[in-house]
Amino acid sequence: MSRGMNATYTSANVIYSAMQFRAVIPLILGSLFTAKLGRRFVKMITVLQCLALLLWGIHCLAAEPPKDTRLTGTWSSGTGSVLTGEGFFHINNTFTVPKNTGISYSFFEKSDTTGFWEQAIYQYTRGVNPDCFTVHLIWQHGNYTIHRNNSMSLTPFKTDGLQQYTDTCKHDEDKIDFYSQPEFMKNFEITTYKHYALGADPQWSYKLQLYEFDGNPKPPMYLHYRPPLMYPTQPMHKMMWGLMD
Numbered sequence: 001m002s003r004g005m006n007a008t009y010t011s012a013n014v015i016y017s018a019m020q021f022r023a024v025i026p027l028i029l030g031s032l033f034t035a036k037l038g039r040r041f042v043k044m045i046t047v048l049q050c051l052a053l054l055l056w057g058i059h060c061l062a063a064e065p066p067k068d069t070r071l072t073g074t075w076s077s078g079t080g081s082v083l084t085g086e087g088f089f090h091i092n093n094t095f096t097v098p099k100n101t102g103i104s105y106s107f108f109e110k111s112d113t114t115g116f117w118e119q120a121i122y123q124y125t126r127g128v129n130p131d132c133f134t135v136h137l138i139w140q141h142g143n144y145t146i147h148r149n150n151s152m153s154l155t156p157f158k159t160d161g162l163q164q165y166t167d168t169c170k171h172d173e174d175k176i177d178f179y180s181q182p183e184f185m186k187n188f189e190i191t192t193y194k195h196y197a198l199g200a201d202p203q204w205s206y207k208l209q210l211y212e213f214d215g216n217p218k219p220p221m222y223l224h225y226r227p228p229l230m231y232p233t234q235p236m237h238k239m240m241w242g243l244m245d
Helices: 003-063
Strands: 073-077 102-109 114-126 133-146 152-156 162-167 175-178 183-185 187-195 203-211 221-225
Touching: 102 221
Parallel strands: none
Antiparallel strands: 073 102, 073 221, 102 114, 114 133, 133 152, 133 162, 152 183, 162 175, 187 203, 203 221
C-alpha cells in the first residue's frame, strides 16, 4: 500500500473517530446531568420528608394537651350524656333522664390524697316485653381517699344518695329509694387520648380509667369540665335518730 493511500486512510479514521466522539458527548453530558438532577431530586425529597416530620411533630405538640394527672374535674363515659351536678339530680329528689346511658364521676381534690367525689349513673334493662324496659338512675356523693398503692376508697354521705327505678310500661310502680354504696377502686390512671365522641372531629382529651375492687376496668371516662360540675362538697341532709312527735 502506498504512502498516499495510508495518509488518506488515517485521515478518514480521525474524521470518523471525531464524529463518533461528538455523537457520544451529548450522551455523556446527558448522563451526568441526569445523575446530578437525580441526586438533587433525592436530596429535595429527603428535605421535604424531614420538613413534613417536623411540621407533624409541631402539630402534635400543639394539638395534644399537656400532661395533667390531676383527678379534679367531671368525667363521663361514651358520648358524655351523663354528667354529675344539677342537670342530672335535683335537690327536690327528682332526676332528669339523659339522652344516652353512661356513668359520670366528679372529683375535687382537697389534698394529694383526699377530696370529694360525686357519682351519676344511668342504665336500663329490658324485660320479657321488648317494648318495655326499666330505667335505673343513681346519684350519690361523699369523700374519697387515695392510698399508697394508688387504690381509692369512695365513702358516700349516707343521707344524700338516691336511686330511682322507672318501668316504661308501669309508671305506677316507679319508686325512689335512698342509696348509699361505698366503692373501692383497686387502681386508677389518667392519660391523654384522642376521643372521637367529643365532637365531629377527634379531639385530644384526658381519659380516666378506674379499676374496680377485683381489677375489672370500668367504662373509660373523659374529662368534660374542670372545675367539676358538683353539688356542695358536704352533706345536704342530716340523719335523725329517735321518735318525732
